Amino acid sequence: METTQATQPVIIAGLNNNQANFDYSMSELGNLVAANQMTVAETMIQNLERPNPATYFGKGKVEELTQLAASLAVDTVVVNDELTPSQIRNLEEQSKVRIIDRTALILEIFAQRAQTKEAKLQVEIAQLQYRLPRLRTSVNQRLDQQTGAGGGSFTNRGAGETKLEMNRRTIKNSISHLRAELNEIDKSAVTRRAQRDKNDIPNAALVGYTNAGKSTIMNGLIKLFGIDDDKQVFEKDMLFATLDTSVRQLTLPDNKQFLLSDTVGFVSQLPTHLVEAFKSTLAEAAQADLLIQVIDYSDPHYKEMMQTTADTLAEIGIKDIPTINVFNKADKLTIEYPALEGDDQIVLSAQDPKSLQMLVDLIRQHLFKNFVTADLLIPFSNGDVVSFLNDQANIIKTEYLANGTKLKVELSKVDLERFKQYVV
Ligand SMILES: Nc1nc2c(ncn2[C@@H]2O[C@H](COP(=O)(O)OP(=O)(O)OP(=O)(O)O)[C@@H](O)[C@H]2O)c(=O)[nH]1
Ligand SMILES: [Mg+2]
Incomplete structure (x- = not known):
């Protein structure tokens, strides 16, 4: 086009x-x-x-x-x-x-x-795939024009067909080259994810209809809980502002950490080739422990938008991931809806820090529900373990006993296993 x-x-x-x-x-x-x-x-x-x-x-x-x-x-x-x-x-x-x-x-x-290399490759692949079956049309049209009113001779027609085949082959070649390039980028993303999995940090992904406020929520949370050098992501009042997944690590005041990713927004009838091309970008969402669906509650079509999100996630093959629904842009609401019930949804405004605090409490309930409280007795000779836990975990109580430091501490399953020798 x-x-x-x-x-x-x-x-x-x-x-x-x-x-x-x-x-x-x-x-x-x-x-x-x-x-x-x-x-x-x-x-x-x-x-x-x-x-x-x-x-x-x-x-x-x-x-x-x-x-x-x-x-x-x-x-x-x-x-x-x-x-x-x-x-x-x-x-x-x-x-x-x-x-x-x-x-x-x-x-x-x-x-x-598309701004980044990855997004550009993904879109280009989808565009070429869209063009491939449509190639005959444009080539034939050009041929008809070239051959004029009298129609082409048999030889001309034959040459045209060959050219069409050639064009098809060129496009197919381009697609496989672009795919290979994209795979290289993917590989490093897979490595990064594997590294993070080893660290056992739970991860949540923001998903939803385009322009719902995913990036705004991401930025609000980065401001509150991000690490110093964490950058803000791009947010704007336009369709498909975000095409690339961004991942940020957030640390809550009680030392609990999680990863939050911001993903591409959806619209109904997203082209199949595009969904296919963006699968790698959406891998963050596919492997999330928790999906945070952001909804523009001020849009009268918000229910259809939720359905679109559900359909698109199903098409990508993302299913059975616990989800919380964030009904955003409450400040713009002109209709009063009945209060929502249940601990998997919340009405808020992304620009309001108090709202975001409530959202984080909800995320925390879901992401850290497998944490356990344990009593550890750590000999004074293992001071490094105490400082590690002080840095990384939520210490509820510290006592200094004759034979070491006794901590009441919240631990993930992995950390509990790691420190089980100290459990009393
Ligand atoms: N009034 C109001 N505007 C909001 C709120 N949250 C987000 N916005 C605005 O909505 C627009 C879209 O926000 P984004 O965060 O870029 O939306 P997104 O879901 O990331 O959109 P895509 O990246 O395109 O999928 C921006 O102009 C935001 O300022 C809110 O709670 N209230
Ligand atoms: Mg965005």
Whole structure:
């Protein structure tokens, strides 16, 4: 897809086959369009059981679309679905406008946002995979143009086919090269994770719909509990501000430590290739001990957004991880909802430090529930163990006895095993 000019007017168009969340999905498309420097000049909807296999919309609707585009002087239509290569080609031929499907639009936004090497590779792979089956269309079109009104000779046609095959091979080669590059980056991430697992620090991952406030919560918690050199992550009022996973270590006042990761946000119907390409980035979430789902509670569509998150997590294969729900942006609420019950959800505002304190208490209840309180008697000759525990653990009580230091201390299972010789 070519880069679009600032606020280019487009028509957005969708098929309504009575799906439950059609309105939501169209409003989401409007937001995606705005995120790609385009404005919605008009919305066109067709009520139809299933798409027309050749042109996606029915015949009459295609004519209506052609006239609408001409009368508004709009040359681009964004369709709320992933179309087949031939549907795009036929629609473009018949309506004389450029057709961008939902998948291409999302890929384009991701491409614009990608900053790091890893994100760029992931998006590029997904874009090439999207292009691969669509290659025939553009090459054939070019061929038709080259051969003119008389049509191509047999020889020309043959040369064209060869060129198409060549282009396909080139794209396939590029994909495998990019994959190999991405694997190298992945390997070091896997090593880092293995290292951390050895240290037995529990980890939590922020997940959820894009723009819900994940990065804002991450930054708030870093400010409160981060280590000196911990950097803030990027937060902004835009779709897909975060494409890379960031991991930070947090230390609570009682010395309990955990890792928190901030991940890419979701939107409904995320392109399969994109989800596939981002799997390695989402490995942090896949291996988390706790998922913290952040929800924009002030958005009337928050329930659909929660469903989108659930669907996307399922698609990535993330399941059976304990989850807490953070209903964020409470300061913007205009409706009063009934109070939430249960110890796995909380209503808060990410910008309010008191809220974040409450959130941390909730995270603590879940992440450290396997901690045990033990009494240790450590001989004075093992002063290093006492200083280690003073640094790293929550000491509830210290007594100096004749035969050593007695500590009442909270320990993880691994530390309990490590220090079991001192347990009394
Ligand atoms: N009013 C209000 N705004 C908030 C709150 N939390 C986050 N925001 C704003 O919401 C916008 C999006 O926040 P981010 O933290 O970047 O959202 P995200 O979930 O990381 O989004 P992606 O990275 O795009 O998935 C920013 O402009 C934040 O300032 C909140 O509690 N109240
Ligand atoms: Mg973010």
